[in-house]
Amino acid sequence: MIYRLRVLLDASVDCFRDIEIEDNATLEEFHNVIVQAFQLPGDEMASFYASDEEWNQGEEYCLFDMSGGMSTVKKMADTPMEKAMDKNKTRMIYIYDFLSLWTFSIELADIVSPTSGTAYxxxxxxxxxxxxxxxxKEFEADPRFHDDNDENDYKEEEEFYDDESFDENDFY
Structure with a gap:
């Protein structure tokens, strides 16, 4: 089967690509198509993330395993499209270059039969x-962990330590 996907840059200007790819192609192949379609340099780290209807970032599919065996990692090269997306899981987030944070939303628009003679x-x-x-990018603190009095808390701590006879150069 063929996945028809819209890959949309998270920006104030319209910039997107509609891509068709085989359901058994890997996420790494899809990554390469996105890099080429948007003319990205192709020399940066990238990851796909499962997403829900509110575009919350979920499970990661990374380009390379950087964990050093410390954790289980799902790699793009080992994950076919059909394992990451289907008619019930229609959204993903793609981040290219973790310093610049090129962020793309991906939505599965349709699943169709392949057209004879078409290269995918x-x-x-x-x-x-x-x-x-x-x-x-504008990042917001999660309101569950935000305290409007944080600044005052730090002032109280500074005042506490000012009263102490602490010499930061005295280790013993």
Whole structure:
């Protein structure tokens, strides 16, 4: 089967690609198609993340295992598209270059039969050009862990330590 996917850059300008890829292609192959379709350099780390209807970031599929065997890692090369996405799991997040954070939302639009004589994967529609720099990200603190009095807490700690006779150069 063929997956029809929309890959949308998280930016204020319209920039997306509609891609068709075989369901048995790996996430690494899909990563390579995205890199080529958006003309990214291709020399940076990247990961896919499972996502829900609210675009919450879930399970990671990484390009390389950097854990050193310390944890189990799902790699793109070992994961076929059909294991990461299906008609019930229709969204993923793709992050390219963890310093610049090029962030793309991916949505499964349709699953169709292959067309005879068509080479897959292929870009079937493109809108917009990639900006020169990754769009700025605004990160918000989770309100469950945010305390409006944090600044005052630090002042109280500083005042406490000011009263102590502590010499940071005296180790013994």
């Amino acid at each position: 994967p292929q870009v079937i529609f493109a809108v917009g050009e990639l900006p020169d720099n990754a769009p700025d």
